[in-house]
Amino acid sequence: MEVADVHKRFGPQPVLRGTSFLIQAGEAVVIIGRSGGGKSILLKHLVGLLLPDSGQVRVFEQDLATMGERELLKVRRRFGMLFQMAALFDSLTVYENVGFVLRRERKHTEGEIRRLVAEALEMVDLPGIEHKMPSELSGGMRKRVGLARAIVYRPEIILYDEPTTGLDPIAASVIDALIRRVWRHLHVTSIAVTHDMKSARAISDRVLMLHEGCIYAQGSTAELLESTDPIISDFVNGVDNELAPDKTP
Amino acid sequence: MSRALAELGEFTRLVGEAIVSLRRQRPTWSEWIHQLYLIGVKSQSVVITTGAATGMVLCAQTFIQFHKVKMDTATGAVVSVGMCSELGPTLAALMLTARVGASMAAELGTMKVTEQVDALRTLATHPVDYLVVPRFLASLLAAPLLTAEAVLVGILASWLVGVHLLGIDSAYYLANMNKHTDPQDVIVGLIKATYFGGMIAMISCFKGLNCVGGAEGVGRATTEAVVACSITVLVSNFFLTLLLNAIFSH
Numbered sequence: 001m002e003v004a005d006v007h008k009r010f011g012p013q014p015v016l017r018g019t020s021f022l023i024q025a026g027e028a029v030v031i032i033g034r035s036g037g038g039k040s041i042l043l044k045h046l047v048g049l050l051l052p053d054s055g056q057v058r059v060f061e062q063d064l065a066t067m068g069e070r071e072l073l074k075v076r077r078r079f080g081m082l083f084q085m086a087a088l089f090d091s092l093t094v095y096e097n098v099g100f101v102l103r104r105e106r107k108h109t110e111g112e113i114r115r116l117v118a119e120a121l122e123m124v125d126l127p128g129i130e131h132k133m134p135s136e137l138s139g140g141m142r143k144r145v146g147l148a149r150a151i152v153y154r155p156e157i158i159l160y161d162e163p164t165t166g167l168d169p170i171a172a173s174v175i176d177a178l179i180r181r182v183w184r185h186l187h188v189t190s191i192a193v194t195h196d197m198k199s200a201r202a203i204s205d206r207v208l209m210l211h212e213g214c215i216y217a218q219g220s221t222a223e224l225l226e227s228t229d230p231i232i233s234d235f236v237n238g239v240d241n242e243l244a245p246d247k248t249p
Numbered sequence: 250m251s252r253a254l255a256e257l258g259e260f261t262r263l264v265g266e267a268i269v270s271l272r273r274q275r276p277t278w279s280e281w282i283h284q285l286y287l288i289g290v291k292s293q294s295v296v297i298t299t300g301a302a303t304g305m306v307l308c309a310q311t312f313i314q315f316h317k318v319k320m321d322t323a324t325g326a327v328v329s330v331g332m333c334s335e336l337g338p339t340l341a342a343l344m345l346t347a348r349v350g351a352s353m354a355a356e357l358g359t360m361k362v363t364e365q366v367d368a369l370r371t372l373a374t375h376p377v378d379y380l381v382v383p384r385f386l387a388s389l390l391a392a393p394l395l396t397a398e399a400v401l402v403g404i405l406a407s408w409l410v411g412v413h414l415l416g417i418d419s420a421y422y423l424a425n426m427n428k429h430t431d432p433q434d435v436i437v438g439l440i441k442a443t444y445f446g447g448m449i450a451m452i453s454c455f456k457g458l459n460c461v462g463g464a465e466g467v468g469r470a471t472t473e474a475v476v477a478c479s480i481t482v483l484v485s486n487f488f489l490t491l492l493l494n495a496i497f498s499h
Contacts, residue, residue, distance in 0.1 A: 044367070047371055049367050049370060049371065069370075069375065070269075070375060072370075073370070073373045073374070073375060074373070076370065076371050076372075076373050077373040079371060080371075081368070081371040083364045083367070083368060084364070085363060085364065087363060087364040087365050087367065087368035088365075088368075089360075089365055089368070090359075090360075090363075090365070100372055100374075101372050101373060101374075104277075104372075104373070104374055104379075149372075
């Protein structure tokens with residue numbers, strides 16, 4: 001996957017200003033950056049949910065920016081995505097949510113779909129909840145069902161949009177462990193955006209830092225976490241220079 | 250003005266995408282039947298009530314005016330023609346707008362703001378195939394059926410009021426009704442109802458899928474859908490009346 005000089009603005013507000021990076025197949029990458037800094041916007045560009053104003057997003061040797069919505073559907077079949085709030089379909093049961101793509105494709109019998117859904121739910125440690133409605137699930141369970149829905153059809157790339165946001169520390173650790181497990185067992189490319197440094201440590205081998213619409217820094221997780229660059233270290237350590245004690249009058 | 254034109258362009262694109270979907274994709278029958286149930290079966294009580302009330306009041310008002318010129322027995326004909334070609338399709342469409350259009354815009358709007366529409370797209374499913382086309386097809390079939398039901402109930406209610414309450418002779422009432430109601434009146438009404446049904450679904454889906462913001466955005470999309478559908482029904486009814494009369498009078 002290659003992102004080359006991508007620009008995106010919403011009205012007068014530029015969000016991405018020449019973002020470029022490369023991700024190899026099989027990597028586990030995390031994109032970090034401040035809230036409202038355009039991380040989720042960038043992630044949506046990677047799967048063609050948003051198209052850049054200029055620049056290229058090349059995935060599987062194809063430039064998503066030049067493709068129509070129906071062509072993009074074929075590319076997206078090779079992606080799985082876990083949304084920030086899971087985005088489960090309210091009117092469908094867990095079984096119907098997780099088996100959604102399989103049932104739409106009509107390539108499997110209902111028995112096979114039932115087995116694959118059960119396997120996916122097993123992988124996220126939620127066996128036997130096929131009959132439940134999304135409204136009956138907690139926030140952490142919804143994310144795990146969202147993850148099951150993203151992996152059930154064996155995608156090659158899985159995108160995670162703020163996977164631990166809104167969860168308590170234990171539920172967040174469970175999600176981090178599941179993301180790592182999915183990456184290892186399914187041999188997928190894993191790309192997550194987060195501002196949660198604990199999560200970034202747990203689920204990535206490489207970190208990209210998005211700052212003011214550009215990739216400001218990239219490197220192994222350890223390198224970035226130990227960086228002395230003030231912008232990186234302030235973000236990693238959660239320091240706001242505007243409110244730092246030594247700067248307050 | 251430019252915003253309205255841009256919106257019209259976006260709406261035309263949605264209609265075009267729905268046509269492409271109808272030609273290329275196998276419809277999701279289970280979703281279509283589910284929508285047919287929600288739109289058709291669940292709307293019956295409101296449409297029947299509207300038809301009956303309209304038939305009764307139209308009968309009473311017509312009788313009061315016609316009685317002055319000793320034309321009491323023509324009441325049935327006026328009610329029948331009015332219900333079949335104008336009031337039946339228009340009032341059924343307005344009721345569908347309130348009940349179904351609002352619900353479609355709110356449901357799709359909520360799906361949009363909670364990223365469920367984006368989730369559909371990442372699951373290799375075009376939102377038009379899964380969300381719009383089943384609603385459009387169900388509305389296209391349900392609207393004329395509901396209109397026929399409203400018209401029948403309206404005429405029956407008007408007969409009950411005219412004959413049993415106002416004392417019009419039943420034989421004359423029915424004979425005049427049969428004499429002056431042409432098959433063309435029924436066909437015109439059903440064509441209008443089909444058109445209204447399709448437009449209500451498309452406009453409501455369009456407003457829902459273009460919803461922005463949170464709960465406030467969903468509310469705004471729902472209101473806009475109801476207003477746009479109502480105006481479309483009332484204004485296009487006039488032009489459809491002229492057009493269909495011109496076609497059938499030849």
